[in-house]
Amino acid sequence: MADNKKEIKKHYISRSESRRISKENSKAIAQFEKRKKRKVKPEEYVTQMKDDNNIVEFEDLHTFFFSDSGTVKAVNGVTFSVPAGSTVGVVGESGCGKSVTSLSLMQLVQAPSGQIVSGSIRFRADMFKLDEKGKKIPVYEKETGEDGQERIKLDEKGKPIIRKNELGGNMYEMERQVVDIAKMPTEAMRSIRGREIAMIFQEPMTSLNPVFTIGNQLDEVGKLHIQGISKQKVKERSIEMLQLVGIADPEGVYKKYPHELSGGMRQRVMIAIALLCNPKLIVADEPTTALDVTIQAQILDLLRDIKGKINGSIMLITHDLGVVAEMADYVVVMYAGKVIEMGTAEDIYDRPLHPYTIGLQKSKPTVDQEVDSLYCIPGFVPNPINMPNYCYFRDRCGKCMEKCSGEYPELIKVSDTHSVSCYLYEGQAEVKNG
Ligand SMILES: Nc1ncnc2c1ncn2[C@@H]1O[C@H](COP(=O)(O)OP(=O)(O)OP(=O)(O)O)[C@@H](O)[C@H]1O
Numbered sequence: 001m002a003d004n005k006k007e008i009k010k011h012y013i014s015r016s017e018s019r020r021i022s023k024e025n026s027k028a029i030a031q032f033e034k035r036k037k038r039k040v041k042p043e044e045y046v047t048q049m050k051d052d053n054n055i056v057e058f059e060d061l062h063t064f065f066f067s068d069s070g071t072v073k074a075v076n077g078v079t080f081s082v083p084a085g086s087t088v089g090v091v092g093e094s095g096c097g098k099s100v101t102s103l104s105l106m107q108l109v110q111a112p113s114g115q116i117v118s119g120s121i122r123f124r125a126d127m128f129k130l131d132e133k134g135k136k137i138p139v140y141e142k143e144t145g146e147d148g149q150e151r152i153k154l155d156e157k158g159k160p161i162i163r164k165n166e167l168g169g170n171m172y173e174m175e176r177q178v179v180d181i182a183k184m185p186t187e188a189m190r191s192i193r194g195r196e197i198a199m200i201f202q203e204p205m206t207s208l209n210p211v212f213t214i215g216n217q218l219d220e221v222g223k224l225h226i227q228g229i230s231k232q233k234v235k236e237r238s239i240e241m242l243q244l245v246g247i248a249d250p251e252g253v254y255k256k257y258p259h260e261l262s263g264g265m266r267q268r269v270m271i272a273i274a275l276l277c278n279p280k281l282i283v284a285d286e287p288t289t290a291l292d293v294t295i296q297a298q299i300l301d302l303l304r305d306i307k308g309k310i311n312g313s314i315m316l317i318t319h320d321l322g323v324v325a326e327m328a329d330y331v332v333v334m335y336a337g338k339v340i341e342m343g344t345a346e347d348i349y350d351r352p353l354h355p356y357t358i359g360l361q362k363s364k365p366t367v368d369q370e371v372d373s374l375y376c377i378p379g380f381v382p383n384p385i386n387m388p389n390y391c392y393f394r395d396r397c398g399k400c401m402e403k404c405s406g407e408y409p410e411l412i413k414v415s416d417t418h419s420v421s422c423y424l425y426e427g428q429a430e431v432k433n434g
Pocket residue numbers: 065067072074092093094095096097098099100101110113114319384
């Protein structure tokens with residue numbers, strides 16, 4: 001009985017302790033918020049890529065939630081890259097930090113409790129060049145005058161005419177820069193979000209506004225990100241995108257409300273919105289979870305097709321290894337806020353190394369084998385508030401050794417493309433797994 005009481009006590013925190021945590025949180029949050037709001041010079045966030053073939057590089061990213069019961073280390077030192085033109089699948093069970101990683105990339109972590117605490121998210125962006133007043137520099141139409149001199153073309157009101165880009169918006173002087181999104185001010189991030197990186201969420205009904213037509217919502221995004229686009233042009237672009245995502249009657253759907261569409265059509269609309277500004281990177285967070293299997297396959301086909309058309313990259317977040325197998329070039333396996341294994345799709349499928357990845361593979365249903373029940377990895381993910389210092393998988397691992405109770409295992413590179421964080425592979429430069 002006494003022991004029981006002790007056990008129960010362990011799972012609760014006292015009122016005074018909660019007050020202390022809350023006070024510490026307010027202090028930490030105030031500091032992070034102040035840092036975000038201060039005037040930041042571009043030198044502070046303009047950086048260099050480690051590898052020029054990448055479009056995104058996450059390095060030692062830490063994103064925490066400061067809750068009254070303690071600090072949730074949702075993303076706890078994540079490092080991986082998205083090579084340009086590729087699809088990277090991020091897999092792992094519920095709560096392992098997949099969404100928080102992608103929200104950090106978009107600077108959309110729920111503040112004030114959620115904050116990027118440290119680390120970098122380097123992104124290769126086409127940024128607007130700014131004049132000394134901080135304004136964008138337009139590119140004007142030019143003409144040759146009677147005197148043979150080149151000059152800026154004027155409209156009938158005598159105003160200089162700004163050149164139009166391929167989307168029908170105003171053309172501005174741009175420069176290619178590598179920016180660290182983790183250190184970038186919110187204002188500067190606005191020009192990247194939606195235009196350079198677009199996000200598709202799991203449940204389209206929560207992302208679409210029920211009181212506006214599909215056309216309204218598409219046009220609104222177009223007008224926001226393609227400055228100077230005419231009303232006519234924005235409508236044309238919206239309808240073109242609806243067509244591109246395989247909607248049979250784009251003009252009809254343009255006039256409809258979200259509730260008048262099926263789940264699959266709504267997800268297609270979300271993809272159309274994401275594509276409006278020709279983004280370089282699409283982040284798709286469980287884009288097919290809310291859909292039935294046949295529609296899932298169609299949406300995945302569509303994403304694959306579109307990636308080729310826009311010549312962009314995709315970061316695909318899912319807990320479904322089957323989806324990743326079909327789509328991804330590279331796979332990142334996360335567990336409790338950390339990357340525990342990563343490699344090419346073949347590395348992860350044909351030669352999984354980490355006991356957790358092997359468990360995930362075993363728990364995947366297959367059609368060619370008859371089984372009584374599906375394999376289930378025993379145990380639970382440790383409490384994210386009090387993470388142990390040792391391997392987070394230790395208490396569920398069948399291969400656990402004495403060493404595993406020591407420090408958290410580092411990520412070991414076992415081949416050029418394949419890394420794993422597990423003591424079983426310590427000291428192995430390369431392994432051959434048959
Ligand atoms: N707004 C929030 N406030 C507090 N904690 C949060 C918040 N959002 C996420 N978390 C915590 O962060 C951790 C990671 O959550 P995340 O949403 O990234 O998981 P996930 O891998 O996307 O899971 P799922 O597959 O269920 O979507 C979880 O422990 C979760 O409880």
